[in-house]
Each structure stands twice: as structure tokens, then as C-alpha cells.
Amino acid sequence: xxxxxxxxxxxxxxxxxxxxxxxxxxxxxxxxxxxxxxxxxxxxxxxxxxxxxxxxxxxxxxxxxxxxxxxxxxxxxxxxxxxxxxxxxxxxxxxxxxxxxxxxxxxxxxxxxxxxxxxxxxxxxxxxxxxxxxxxxxxxxxxxxxxxxxxxxxxxxxxxxxxxxxxxxxxxxxxxxxxxxxxxxxxxxxxxxxxxxxxxxxxxxxxxxxxxxxxxxxxxxxxxxxxxxxxxxxxxxxxxxxxxxxxxxxxxxxxxxxxxxxxxxxxxxxxxxxxxxxxxxxxxxxxxxxxxxxxxx
Numbered sequence: 001x002x003x004x005x006x007x008x009x010x011x012x013x014x015x016x017x018x019x020x021x022x023x024x025x026x027x028x029x030x031x032x033x034x035x036x037x038x039x040x041x042x043x044x045x046x047x048x049x050x051x052x053x054x055x056x057x058x059x060x061x062x063x064x065x066x067x068x069x070x071x072x073x074x075x076x077x078x079x080x081x082x083x084x085x086x087x088x089x090x091x092x093x094x095x096x097x098x099x100x101x102x103x104x105x106x107x108x109x110x111x112x113x114x115x116x117x118x119x120x121x122x123x124x125x126x127x128x129x130x131x132x133x134x135x136x137x138x139x140x141x142x143x144x145x146x147x148x149x150x151x152x153x154x155x156x157x158x159x160x161x162x163x164x165x166x167x168x169x170x171x172x173x174x175x176x177x178x179x180x181x182x183x184x185x186x187x188x189x190x191x192x193x194x195x196x197x198x199x200x201x202x203x204x205x206x207x208x209x210x211x212x213x214x215x216x217x218x219x220x221x222x223x224x225x226x227x228x229x230x231x232x233x234x235x236x237x238x239x240x241x242x243x244x245x246x247x248x249x250x251x252x253x254x255x256x257x258x259x260x261x262x263x264x265x266x267x268x269x270x271x272x273x274x275x276x277x278x279x280x281x282x283x284x285x286x287x288x289x290x291x292x293x294x295x296x297x
Contacts, residue, residue: 007167011160016094022158023092023110029125029155031071038063038128039255039283041135043247043290045239051138057238057287058191059135061229062184063128064283065194068222069180070127072198074120075218076205077176085116089164112164119165122173125155130181192233195225216269217262220276228284236284237291247290254282 027033042060046052092107133141133148156174159165184194199222206215239247258279262272 007160011157011163014161016097019094019110019161020097020106022161023106025154026121026158026162027109028129028151029121029158031120031124034067034070034124034128037132038067039251040248041132042283043239043251043287044244047239047241047244051136054137055135057236058233061191061233061284062194063131063135064280065191065198065225065229066127066131066181066184067124068195068198068218068225068280069184069201070120070124070177072201072205072218072222073176073180074118074123074173075212075214076201076209077118078115078120079205079209079212079215081117082115083117083169085112085114086163086166089113089116093163110162110164112159112162116165117169117172118176119156119159119169119173121159122152122156122165122170123177125152126174126177127181130177131185134185192226192229195222195229198222199226211269213267213269213272216273217276220273220278221280224277224280225284228281232285232288236287239287240291240294243287243291243294246293247287250290251283251286254286255279258282 038060041048041051041055042057042064044052045057045060046055048055089112092103092110095103095106095110098106129148129151133144136144138144152174156170159170160167180197184197188194188197199219202215202219202222206219209215237243258275261267262275262279267275
């Protein structure tokens with residue numbers, strides 16, 4: 001196979017302790033972590049501990065939109081290329097190094113399933129961490145870029161160490177995400193347009209690859225984001241000191257519940273679209289409720 005150049009085989013043979021460590025590092029590019037990071041930055045804004053300096057609602061909404069683009073790209077392109085992962089990607093090595101109680105969690109962190117090209121972790125990490133470096137105002141631009149580049153590189157390396165991707169998968173993910181990031185920040189420039197871009201990708205992917213839970217979810221996120229921000233984006237207030245806590249609490253409960261239903265109950269693709277759209281709409285509009293409640297209490 002042309003994607004297999006031997007790098008995965010060499011790195012996956014590293015000592016067990018190193019492999020276990022990289023199973024933690026790889027979470028920095030996983031959907032759950034990037035979603036949590038974007039959501040919290042959006043809800044907390046300038047009140048984000050250590051990082052919130054001059055962080056505006058528009059810039060944090062752009063992060064959510066970039067995540068939507070990443071999800072749409074990964075789901076669509078994996079279905080288009082339909083290329084397999086390396087042999088053994090579904091088996092966690094060195095699980096014996098961990099206590100029995102942690103092995104199930106480790107196995108979910110250290111394995112990969114489904115198609116392998118391009119790497120979803122590489123794509124999401126570059127879009128989200130690159131976007132965070134753009135959105136923040138802490139430190140200098142060079143410092144933020146260096147930190148983001150380090151995280152992105154480590155996530156890409158982790159996928160090779162874990163043996164769940166070929167090098168070509170990582171390079172392709174970085175190239176695709178880098179192109180999308182430049183387009184979003186230099187040409188599209190607003191959350192509404194970037195959400196719309198994600199919706200176009202998701203719709204195209206749905207027609208090319210067919211209906212699945214993943215493609216349905218990507219569509220729901222992108223379309224809801226575009227509609228909500230077009231209708232309500234200008235009316236969503238900047239975070240206040242008292243409002244952010246209420247917003248974040250409401251968000252963790254409501255969005256967490258919707259995610260639990262989506263991933264835990266195996267709903268049909270149509271229901272997934274509705275739940276994903278509802279979750280995105282709730283995430284984006286919760287500051288309206290949080291700030292209103294803060295004024296009352």
C-alpha cells in the first residue's frame with residue numbers, strides 16, 4: 001500500500017510506557033476534547049482563566065465554526081476515499097501496563113476504527129488549535145503559534161505511535177485542515193460564513209457517501225450553526241463576570257445530555273441530525289439565557 005512507508009511500524013514499536021503516554025496526548029485532537037475546548041472558550045470568553053484577555057464572542061464563535069468545518073471534512077473525505085487503517089489499529093497494545101479498571105478506557109483511547117484517510121485527529125487539531133492561536137491575545141502571535149504547532153505535531157505523532165494511522169493520513173489531514181483554516185480566516189472571516197462553508201461540505205459529503213449517523217451529525221451541526229448565527233449572532237451578548245458561570249453550568253448539563261443521548265442510544269440518522277442541530281443551537285444561544293438569569297439573580 002502506497003500510504004505505508006514504514007513510519008507507523010517503527011514508532012508503534014516504542015516502549016509501552018511511551019505508547020501509553022501518547023494515548024493521553026492524542027486526546028488533544030479528539031472530538032470530545034476539541035468540542036469541550038471550543039465550547040468553554042465560547043461560553044467563558046474574556047473570563048477564561050489565564051487565556052481570556054480581550055477574547056470576544058465573535059472570535060470564539062469562529063472556533064466553534066472551525067470545529068464544524070473539521071467534522072464535515074473528516075466525515076465526508078473518509079467516506080469518499082474509504083481507505084483502511086493499518087493492521088492492528090483496533091487492538092490496544094500494552095494494556096497490561098495499566099490496572100484492570102483502566103484498561104477499557106485505555107483501549108478506547110489507543111485504538112481507531114472506521115476508515116483511516118485523512119486522519120480526523122490531525123484535521124481537527126490543526127483547525128481547532130490553529131484557530132485558538134488566532135483567537136487568543138495572550139502572549140505574542142509567535143508564541144501562540146509555537147504552542148499550537150507543538151500540540152498539533154504531538155497529536156499527529158501520537159496517531160503514528162499508537163499505530164492507528166499511516167504517515168500519509170497525517171500529512172493529508174494537516175494539508176486539508178491548513179487550507180481550510182487559511183480560507184476561513186482570510187476569505188470567509190465571519191462565523192456565519194464559516195458555518196455555511198461547513199454546511200456545503202456536509203451536504204456534498206451526504207450526497208457522495210450516503211446517509212450515515214456521522215454524516216447526519218455533521219450536517220446538523222453545520223446547518224444549525226449557520227442558521228443560528230445568521231439570525232441571532234448579533235444579539236448574543238458579550239460574557240459578563242456573573243453570567244459566564246450560569247452559562248457554563250447550563251451548557252454542561254444541557255449539551256452534555258444531548259451528547260449522551262446521541263452517542264448512547266444509537267438513534268437513526270434523522271434523529272442524529274436533529275440532536276446535533278439542537279446541541280449546536282443550544283451551545284450558541286445559551287449566553288442569552290445565562291446573561292438574563294445573571295441580571296435577575
